[in-house]
Amino acid sequence: MARATIVGAGMTRFGKFPDRTVRDLAEEAARAAMGDAGVTAVDVQRVFFGNAVSGLITGQEMIRGQIALRDLGLGPIPVLNVENACASGSSAVHQAVTSIEAGQSDLVMVVGAEKLTHEDKRRSFEAIGTAVDLERLEQLERDLYGDEPAADGDRSFFMDVYAAMAKRYMDRSGATEADFAAVAVKSHDHAATNPVAQYRDPVTVDQVLSSRHISGPLTLLMCSPIGDGAAALLLASEERAEQMRADAVQVAASVLVSGLGTDDDPAGIGARQAYEQAGLGPDDVDVVEVHDAAAPAELIMYEELGLCGPGEGPKLLASNETRIGGRVPVNPSGGLISKGHPVGATGVAQLVELTEQLRGRCGERQVDGARIALAENGGGYLGPHPAAVTITMLQRG
Amino acid sequence: MARATIVGAGMTRFGKFPDRTVRDLAEEAARAAMGDAGVTAVDVQRVFFGNAVSGLITGQEMIRGQIALRDLGLGPIPVLNVENACASGSSAVHQAVTSIEAGQSDLVMVVGAEKLTHEDKRRSFEAIGTAVDLERLEQLERDLYGDEPAADGDRSFFMDVYAAMAKRYMDRSGATEADFAAVAVKSHDHAATNPVAQYRDPVTVDQVLSSRHISGPLTLLMCSPIGDGAAALLLASEERAEQMRADAVQVAASVLVSGLGTDDDPAGIGARQAYEQAGLGPDDVDVVEVHDAAAPAELIMYEELGLCGPGEGPKLLASNETRIGGRVPVNPSGGLISKGHPVGATGVAQLVELTEQLRGRCGERQVDGARIALAENGGGYLGPHPAAVTITMLQRG
Numbered sequence: 001m002a003r004a005t006i007v008g009a010g011m012t013r014f015g016k017f018p019d020r021t022v023r024d025l026a027e028e029a030a031r032a033a034m035g036d037a038g039v040t041a042v043d044v045q046r047v048f049f050g051n052a053v054s055g056l057i058t059g060q061e062m063i064r065g066q067i068a069l070r071d072l073g074l075g076p077i078p079v080l081n082v083e084n085a086c087a088s089g090s091s092a093v094h095q096a097v098t099s100i101e102a103g104q105s106d107l108v109m110v111v112g113a114e115k116l117t118h119e120d121k122r123r124s125f126e127a128i129g130t131a132v133d134l135e136r137l138e139q140l141e142r143d144l145y146g147d148e149p150a151a152d153g154d155r156s157f158f159m160d161v162y163a164a165m166a167k168r169y170m171d172r173s174g175a176t177e178a179d180f181a182a183v184a185v186k187s188h189d190h191a192a193t194n195p196v197a198q199y200r201d202p203v204t205v206d207q208v209l210s211s212r213h214i215s216g217p218l219t220l221l222m223c224s225p226i227g228d229g230a231a232a233l234l235l236a237s238e239e240r241a242e243q244m245r246a247d248a249v250q251v252a253a254s255v256l257v258s259g260l261g262t263d264d265d266p267a268g269i270g271a272r273q274a275y276e277q278a279g280l281g282p283d284d285v286d287v288v289e290v291h292d293a294a295a296p297a298e299l300i301m302y303e304e305l306g307l308c309g310p311g312e313g314p315k316l317l318a319s320n321e322t323r324i325g326g327r328v329p330v331n332p333s334g335g336l337i338s339k340g341h342p343v344g345a346t347g348v349a350q351l352v353e354l355t356e357q358l359r360g361r362c363g364e365r366q367v368d369g370a371r372i373a374l375a376e377n378g379g380g381y382l383g384p385h386p387a388a389v390t391i392t393m394l395q396r397g
Numbered sequence: 398m399a400r401a402t403i404v405g406a407g408m409t410r411f412g413k414f415p416d417r418t419v420r421d422l423a424e425e426a427a428r429a430a431m432g433d434a435g436v437t438a439v440d441v442q443r444v445f446f447g448n449a450v451s452g453l454i455t456g457q458e459m460i461r462g463q464i465a466l467r468d469l470g471l472g473p474i475p476v477l478n479v480e481n482a483c484a485s486g487s488s489a490v491h492q493a494v495t496s497i498e499a500g501q502s503d504l505v506m507v508v509g510a511e512k513l514t515h516e517d518k519r520r521s522f523e524a525i526g527t528a529v530d531l532e533r534l535e536q537l538e539r540d541l542y543g544d545e546p547a548a549d550g551d552r553s554f555f556m557d558v559y560a561a562m563a564k565r566y567m568d569r570s571g572a573t574e575a576d577f578a579a580v581a582v583k584s585h586d587h588a589a590t591n592p593v594a595q596y597r598d599p600v601t602v603d604q605v606l607s608s609r610h611i612s613g614p615l616t617l618l619m620c621s622p623i624g625d626g627a628a629a630l631l632l633a634s635e636e637r638a639e640q641m642r643a644d645a646v647q648v649a650a651s652v653l654v655s656g657l658g659t660d661d662d663p664a665g666i667g668a669r670q671a672y673e674q675a676g677l678g679p680d681d682v683d684v685v686e687v688h689d690a691a692a693p694a695e696l697i698m699y700e701e702l703g704l705c706g707p708g709e710g711p712k713l714l715a716s717n718e719t720r721i722g723g724r725v726p727v728n729p730s731g732g733l734i735s736k737g738h739p740v741g742a743t744g745v746a747q748l749v750e751l752t753e754q755l756r757g758r759c760g761e762r763q764v765d766g767a768r769i770a771l772a773e774n775g776g777g778y779l780g781p782h783p784a785a786v787t788i789t790m791l792q793r794g
Contacts, residue, residue, distance in 0.1 A: 062777055064480070066656075099495055
């Protein structure tokens, strides 16, 4: 079986860009990845395009990839539009890996792009809020809020989901709001050295705790922001990659799971499958990006990924081992909280960061000697689990 | 390389079903396909879900497949949401074939489902109208209409696209409005014996020509209707299929092309690739389903698929060789005009029909001795070409 290898990576800065379009963002990321790989658009054999909410934000419900990339100079190649909520980008990567493993293509482009900002901020929140079962929203809200007041439209419904998750985690681990704040402090410290991050100013625990209350234990600085951006990867077969560059990065595992029909966290299921696929374990991992749409998720992921035992998330965080310089830095990019979270771009951007880490090109935020990397990207909510989780492992050749 | 094989097929009736939901339709089709294959939901290893416009019609913009199929009893398996406008369903099939060819799964389900009707019919037309470049709509309309009046909101913008295509075809082939009417007559005759078709009453050429004017040479009965429905397939590896059933149907070719960067019709490009992949030619094909969103498209496809030479579409139609009982029946199901066109379901439903034809289970509309089948499914419009076209070839073992 042909193994997929990353030969090009590029992304835009993440942020609120009222004047930029999905097309504009996607093109910039695609051109950066092609330039990095040393190929042109006519070399690309297949495109997977990850986007989550353009239908509701820009009105472009269909053929989003063909439209966003039509000025790039691609040939009449297959373009597939892939959606899996906040895991859309990595689901597109998963498809690209499959295509290469099938021997169907030997140079595939993945672009994840999202324009999430809208002049009416409620539109952005409402769009994100469609990653749940809308026909059963009332039941979902009852499960979530009990007798508490429901979401007031000035925040994403998903922050209420994360708040409920955070409370359950506090109960079983003893984690405190200060622990969640410490996650945000670390993320912001990391993002301070990342030129593409949405927020690059360090913050203190007190600043995080005293920022605007969002939901349950969550404050504004514990939550990923609304933002726009795009990221792109070029993947090749191993043979093709060998002809292209010396610092190619292998995809050691690519796993997608859903939250259907299970009592377990899909991230844990996916992580076990990924470690088996890669023939590696948690101790082998040098650098990690996790889907911290809200800060508590990072601590929960420490456990699901096997970086620490059950309930040990706060202790692992406090040990500073997940900071740059520690044993296994988590979210060196700044993560979703600080780097930003333009939905469909996020999963691809995580892998752009990890590719650059494995190539040793991250400057101040470089994780020294990183050889094995892991990304976890989650999307949607089925109650009580996410609808889609991907685990991707990368390995320096 | 593992070859993909169809081991289960099922679909709902197509039609306007105000009281049915995407979930309800998708479940019925999925259960029918699983029943046909003799498997249960826990046996399914991966799902590809094709849907085009739920974000605009029902509001369910994200995780459409997980939501539609969540009561089915699936395990925590990968679910991928695939969109390619009217070619969403067959694009999902293409992905399923790839997954099997990669050795990633040996039992994959594809569901294409669409709820296109809306109490406000303009919403349905507007939704379909998002399969073009919305940022460049003015230019597109200028190219399409010149000095003529633009679409008036009481029809799909796409019927104007098909009308322009029809006029170009009339110029180069000498086809007449009566020829287009004859396509509709044939489709309705075929659909009369198809229990899942939306329209089952035969029509005459005069009735077609005197039905309501839609755009250019097109009248109402030459155009595919608004409708709802779902279709599902189960695909297995060849080894697995051999253990499952004697009348399994092999996927001999699965090709997806886009209308980017080419002067040729993508359907012609795709057909050539498909024939090469299958090691077969147009003369080998026994039965065909084409994407006749409007009647002229059927004649154009005769030529693109190599069933006749350039300009010979009207002659081939008049010869009755594309009727059931002729040399190469086209759209025995009734096609999009008569069977119906619930966007995301269409491409899967074409393959359900062809699977049943190759199994010899089509009763009155059976194409005798059919061994090789071909489906063409198109989606979106980039001006002048569709955004996505799939060509799928099936072969009886």
